[in-house]
Amino acid sequence: MTHRRIAKTIILSTILLLGLSFISNTASAQDGKALFNANCASCHKIDKELTGPALLGVEDRWGGDRKKLHAWIKNSGSFLKTGDKYANDLFAKYKSSMTSFDGVLDEKQIDAILDYIKNWKPTGPVEGGGTTGAKPEESDNSLLFGILTLILAVVALTLLQVNSNLKKLSDDKSGIASPEPVAFWKNKSYIAMFVVVLFIIGGYLTTKGAIGLGRNKEYQPKQPIYYSHKVHAGTNQINCLYCHNGAEQGKHANIPSVNICMNCHKAINEYKGEKIVDAEGNEVNGTAQIQELYKYAGFDPKKPNEWDASKATPIQWVKIHNLPDHVYFNHSQHVVAGKQQCQTCHGEITAMGEVKQFADLSMGWCINCHRTTQVQFKENGFYSIYEKFHNELKSGKLDSTKGITVEKIGGTECQKCHY
């Protein structure tokens, strides 16, 4: 059990490392794909109709006129007024106006997206999956060490026994009277040693067990629907905040309501991606899981226009991250003010099928992070009142590479989290 867990940790951290480097790569590229995923993907797919039309060949349909497209994407409402026939037909067909991207995307970025669409090839989802294949070639030696220790201990014991026997022999020879040998299980010093060792091991295990009470690292319960973060956030790169929009607003990140799922799944009703395998190694039928969702939503994919969202029933997910009642935790504090990535606490979520608790959520784990993590000391205007620290940073009295940690401004005090 233990060595399996250690192996898992090692695998997991490797995946995390690989995943992190993968993410930072895409983020720095700022290419059309990233822009597409960030801005367009919630309404458009390239090869399939979603809320909006499929975008493959969009330029051809618009007669190759990028200027028109720029105007349309930036503000579809005002472009409609120009009386463009294709635009008006489009509007009549989809009956909803497109989000205005004026001030969000400049023409260069729109061009990047269009280029990405132009060069897109239906390759099938391979990215993200690559990391799972790269299992590290590491074996676990603890069993070997254990056996070795045991053998050495037996050898030592035997040698001790031999030693005492020899001593007795030599004593007998030299005529020194010595007591009758005591069997080692009756030998008081052996018993005492055994008890001490047992006490130390027992104490260690009890303490460790007690500390672990109520902690559920690696907790991965079965959910009512097999929802794969790997498929959604990994392969399809849906922004975490699209579903967990509360993370920027308040204490709860929020599990999305059924209507948010249905924003996309009204159109996406089958799973065609890479094979999904759950934690037990069984294959999961993605399309069947989407059908599960439809049951909750009361949605009939054959009659999509007759769907009544108000008839939906909530999905009873099993809560994974449970903090005790006396702990106050606020997502927006960490995401907005602290500029933390979701992965810092939730692990490599884009590689998880069903979600698993990444951190043990213990107080020590929180505190350790608060001790080393820097606040947005210079960037955030709130901290301008800490004149003393600003001066000390300037004068070099405070180590500017360490910066101002959360702890330095009182982030490890009791009533930051307990009130």
Next chain:
Amino acid sequence: MSDKKHWQSFGELNNSEAFQQSAKDEFKEELPFESADDGLLNAKTPRRDFLKYLGFTTAAAAVAASCEVPIKKAIPFANKPEDIVPGVANWYATTYVQDGDAVSILAKVRDGRPIKVEGNDASPITKGGTSARVQASVLDLYDGARLRFPTIGVGNDAKEVTFEAIDKAIAEALPTAGGSTVLLTSTINSPSSLEVINQFKAKYPTLQHVTYDAVSYSGMLLANEASYGKKALPSYRFDNAKTIVSLGADFLATWVSPIEFARQYAKGKKINQKNPEMSKHIHFESVASLTGSNADDRYLHRPSETGAIAAALLSAVNGQAVTTVSGELKANVEKAAKALAEHKGEALVVCGSNDTNVQIVVNAINNAIGANGKTIDWAATNNSRKGIDSEFAALVDAMNAGSVGTLFIVGANPAYSWFEATKFKTGLAKVKVAVSFNSKNDETTQLCKYVIPDHHFLESWGDAEPQTGHYSFIQPTIYPLFKTRQWQDSLLKWSGSATDYVSFLKTYWGTKLGGEAAWNKVLQEGITGAVPEVAVAGAYTANRFDEAIKNIPAVKTGTELQLYQKIAIGAGQGAANPWLQEMPDPVTRATWDNYLVISPVMAKKLLNIDLSVNGQADAYEVKPPKRVVQIKANNQTIELPVLIIPGTHAETVGVAVGYGRDAKVGRATVDENNKPVGVNAFPLAAIANGTVSFDIAGVSLTDTGKTFPVALTQTHNIYNTDQGNRTEVMKELTLAELKHNPTEILDDREEETKPFGGLAKFREDATIYGSYDKPGIKWGMSIDLNSCNGCGACVVACQAENNVAVVGKPEVLRFHDMAWLRIDRYYSGNADNPKVVFQPLMCQHCDNAPCENVCPVAATNHSSEGLNQMTYNRCIGTRYCANNCPYKVRRFNWADYMGADSFPNNQDELSDTVHLMNDELTRMVLNPDVTVRSRGVIEKCSFCVQRLQEGKLKAKKESRPLIDEDVKVACAQACAADCITFGNVNNPNSAISKVRNDNSNRLFYSLEQLHVLPNVSYMAKVRNSEEEHEAAAGGKKAEKEHA
């Protein structure tokens, strides 16, 4: 100043043995330490038991450890409403409505349920102020005693029916009822509701609308009709008054519009250090009241003398000879007249009497001193009370004569609060169709055949017009919890209208304001319509004056009784609310009961208790059981325990109304023995001169020899040691002293800190501990004792915000009250008519806190922002900290009051009141951002740290420094008098820094010489009293001569 002796209890005044003992004791209750000296083996829990327990707990821990992870569900919305973010509060502007009272509020709604109400700062009337009752109103929403569905039938025959069925039944019953149709309401000041009634009238043209107020202002309404030609109450401008004379009007607690008046009154009490001036308040009264306790000078008289005093005051302000009163009272009236004359046009006389003639004379006085149009404003009348007693009396007669066929009742509850309740009940039995819209099964509703319960105001739509031309709106903050319906909907339906009340309201205001956009805007803001800036005079005539002055009630002899309202309970509206029942009355400091208030002189005469004798004071004061006295008045007899309250006239006794309510109104109205809390005193009243009079003469009192425990909190938190005592907790001086020596308080502090090198060096030099800097924020609070009137709004606000437990009377009797913020009452001066100071006291967040040093597990420690932090999950309950706290503000959870423990029978021994607060419905009021404390931990004021954290986060998200508006603690928000300032002391431009700088002469820290370095500062109470100045000057002179 320093020679002024303050005392909280008679024992303290006399320095009695019991007082000395209790000041020494760390905990007032008897601790369960029997057989402590018997040795371990003889102890009740011997070694073997100990081992047994040890084994059991180890086994239990092992079992617990091997348990599976309990599966918790996280269930999101099916369709998330756009404006609800789980975990983020929404605020809705709405209006607190209770009978005629309407207060603009904001309701804090967390995840669909209102959990806190706060004053709406935009309201020109209250400017964000609230009262204890407003703060507690959110708990009424979750009251399990609310009616849950419409019923037909009386008493046990009442059967649940649908709205359709009851509509049909009433439609069928109405034509057969015969007789007249009457709509009986408490005061309605909602314009749209009045319009609804008009529509109903169109359908039933004979409908008669009678307004009934439990405590009416008939006398004033009729007097104003005579003097000003308007049967209405004017608005008052206490802020324009430099001299205020009150003849028994408790205007800071219960009279007309106390929140508004408290705000205005406080304005006159704010002192500018450079030019110290303040208003002067002279109070004539019979039974110690909150307003009287705040007065600069309080004079005592018989209740029956009110008219004579008014007449005398009129003569005196007109420069005529005073004939109606004599002796000391005459001199006092002349002093008041002199003070009024000094500020003609800036003076005001108010009177609490319900006698028309007396009020006509008061109108004449106000006219003579130029109050009309200056401090009395007729531009916008106050609409909070409209009931005329004689009209209701006529209705009761008509009901008894059998001429009323149909009676609709909205809000009114005469079967409890009418002095001839029995007569009303007999009359009601003769009414064929009696329909009640009351939301509770109150005394009147129980007798009605048809009951259609109304929504709570937090579930309702509506409007209110507290002052003519100014409107406040009501919008629902939660979906109705039960099958209830607004009474306006019923009337509209029965008028044959197809629209419901919401659409009616929208159309009504849409037309008035010009469109739906405007309606949405006022709904969002909660209010519309300004209150006139400049006061306008009413057309005064001396109409009926001669008649009135002739008919002034005669002065009586013998013992007199005055019925009064308590600030929390009112006329019984607050009786079912556990927060209000447990809030100590500011004047008597008692909870959970009404009682007979008597003077020390009366105590000696009636019960032979001489408070100046140590043993007798102790016998009265230390043990909760109080002597029970039988009161006979107007042929009614009641028995009540006695409280001796100085400041009460020697020959007068007082009883609070609003108690002795029916058990069906709510669990809080009955005590642990299932007996009503208190006794109903309304039946003692009588009608005099056409109006109900609460002043009763010819009262006989007899000592019954019985006793009854009263849960008095006055002596719960005593602190007297060699290092400091109560006297230094609080500082007070007179205006004359302040003018004469502006730095008196400062000198005093200098004197106290002299052994450590004076104030300048005190902080650094007087400690062996180092000092720690607060690099970013340092929280601080300042409380102006001069504007605090002790009303208790902050106490309830704190309770609501911080999930402070209700413990019930048996626990209060055992000193287990849990309030984080209490208001201490101090007396000084004449023991029969003392001066009173109120001091709100909460955790002082000492920078050198004595509690922190003694905690063995560091559960309480200091933050870098100056907070004294309390960590419940670390606390093991040694209570060393509470022991070591000089202010006695730490509270220990002796029991599992809030149901925080996982063991269900932890609450078994607690009273029903505690269980009442623990059902699923009531627990909806809990603030999810504050931990519910479990048994065995200490808790105390946290400076509303959850709000501080939220405010800081808001600033961080917006990437800007913190501003004052980000952090408003609950007590400061609730205060109508704005006496609490809170903020970041490190910011020189914050309100708290400015307040401390601008009032450096009055600033002091409680028990400063202990060097605990509190973060709460106080500003000394200043009393605008000439006599005290003279006495003090005399005393000082004598002292100097002596030296």
